[in-house]
Amino acid sequence: MTLPTATDTQPAGNTGGAGELPALPFLPAPVEEMLRLFTRAVRAHQLYLPNNPVYKGAIDAVRNAFAPIWHHTKELTLKFTEGDIRWFGRPVLSESTKSSDSVPWTFFKDGIREIQLSPGFEQEELVKLFDILQRVRKAAPEEDDLLTMLWTADFANLRYRYVDLGLEPVPTIADGGEVPPPPAPDQVHAAIHAPPDESRPGVINMQDFDATLHFLDDKELQYLRQEVDFEYSADLRQNIIGVLFDIYETQTTPAIREEISGLIEQLMLLFLAAGQLRNVAYLLGETQIVVKRASGLTAEQTAQLGQLPDRLSAAEPLSQLLQGLDESADLPPQAELTELFEQLRPLALGTILATLPRLQNTRVRSLVELAANRLASGHTAELVQLILSPDRRVALEAARRAGAMKTAAAVVPLAKLLNSADVASRQAAVHSLTEIGSAGAFQALERSIEDKDRDVRVAAVRALGAKMYRGVFARLDAQVKGKAIRDADLTEKMAFFEAYGAMCGENGIPFLDAILNGKSMFGKREDPELRACAAIALGRIGTTKAQDALQQAAAEKEVVVRSAVARAMRSGAQ
Secondary structure, three states, X not given: OOOOOHHHHOOOOOOOOOOOOOOOOOOOHHHHHHHHHHHHHHHHHHHOOOOOHHHHHHHHHHHHOOHHHHHHOOOEEEEEOOOEEEEOOEEEEEOOOOOOOOHHHHHHHOOEEEEEEOOOHHHHOHHHHHHHHHHHHHOOOOOOOHHHHHHHHOOOOEEEEXXXXXXXXXXXXXXXXXXXXXXXXXXXXXXXXXXXXXXXOOOOOHHHHOOOOOOOOHHHHHHHHHHHHHHHHOOHHHHHHHHHHHHHHHOOOHHHHHHHHHHHHHHHHHHHHHOOHHHHHHHHHHHXXXXXXXXXXXXXXXXXXHOHHHHHHOXXXXXXXXXXXXXXXXXXXXXXXXXXXXXXXXXXXXXXXXXXXXXOOHHHHHHHHHXXXXXXXXXXXXXXXXXXXXXXXXXXXXXXXXXXXXOHHHHHHHHXXXXXXXXXXXXXXXXHHHHHOOHHHHHHHHHHHHOOOXXXXXXXXXXXXXXXXXXXXXXXXXXXXXXXXXXXXXXXXHHHHHHHHHHHHHHHHXXXXXXXXXOOOOOOOOOHHHHHHHHHHHHHHOOHHHHHHHHHOOOOOOHHHHHHHHHHHHHHHO
8 A cells, every 4th residue: 555645735835945844755654653663662672582572573563664664765864852753844753751761862862863764774773773772771971872882883774963062063964954974984995995097086096196206106005005904904992902901001090990990891891792702802811911911900909800701701691691692693703702712711611511502503512612622621620520510411511521531530520420310420420431441430430330220331331341341340240140131131231241251261151151052951041142142252252162162052043142153253263
């Protein structure tokens, strides 16, 4: 449905002459409706989380409200007074209260008199503006104002005009008052690197001066281009950090250093909120340098600066940071994330291990894995303590990482973990002790062959059998000759008999031969699976007597026994 334009309803002759309001290009209803939904979405942004249905509904409603406006125009210019938002001189939103909840007053009080929106703003930059309005609402007097935040946000589809309070108003975007904006950095760069024969309006062409007596030579021109490129590519935020630290080092007055410390801490929080992770890492790195280099620091000042990395490494801010990165669709460059994670302290290891299993973003997960490895390898004492953490996720990750790093100091807590009621924890402990492979680790594994869980028993006996750890033979002998093994499944029987065959030597041949070839007084043989396991154990012994026992069963009718005998004879011959 096409909306009628406002000019269709204007009286004849009302063309917006001197002293009259300009004619409207279309009826103001779409603009009024959009602003009504806009103010409602601002409040929803302040009250609800992004995953709340009320929040999503408010955002979608205001985005859809832009469609009728873009049907008639490609630019929407709105002006602000203390209590009104005006469009072509007519109020389209009025709010009488001068409070932080009033949208017109929020813009007006910080000098913003006019904004110009273009298509795409509602999709790409609407939520960014809501974030800024919420920050302005909660900002302390010493924090950035709305103008600074808009400048920092670098909008592509939102332009604004402001007045320096106390000075004459600047010209507006309205007809006849256009003030050309300064050239953007990319325009300056393009002008500098333009071909010699290409002229651009408003830009001086270097070739016009080439014939002068004292004109620059090629090397000097190249130097100037490089310096201009450097100035436009440099991160001014790091310059600000450097200036603050220079002041901190040169000014020894406690009050000045206290103020600088507060500014540095605020900068860290602002950079985190803005996703400037490389600058956060740079700030934290410079902090540690200043702590070592600055003269006359008191113990309190040293602690205040030195503990900034610890604050980032604390559970709450770090978990929020990792969750935000995992849910972000636009991640910072990998170099920035790496630099930031390198500043984390041992305190962060527990939070990282707890968060790691929940991460869905593969890129973030790989970087967090590297950070966990770095912290764990450099701070084994912290890792060992986390094995006995009451948080099951942390304990499991710490146990696995201790095994992968073959951390001998982790044997004692891993042995304690074998007593856990949680089966997964006992399995992780068995695996890690196997990876460590020390005498103490195998000694701790001995009792695990009698564990209540079948998988724990099998993993333990396989590890001990592979290493031929004879300290477990007494327990192993009792298990193999006991009644419980007869009720076990084939995999468990095989694991126990293979380990038994690897350790028993020729002393075990009579027992195994009796299982494989013996008969009861009624001529009944043992269970085929048990006989097959005995054959495998004889193959592990591999002596002549063991081969003779196997040879007696070579023509066995039971397929499972005959196959096991053939396999054992081949392994014994090798």
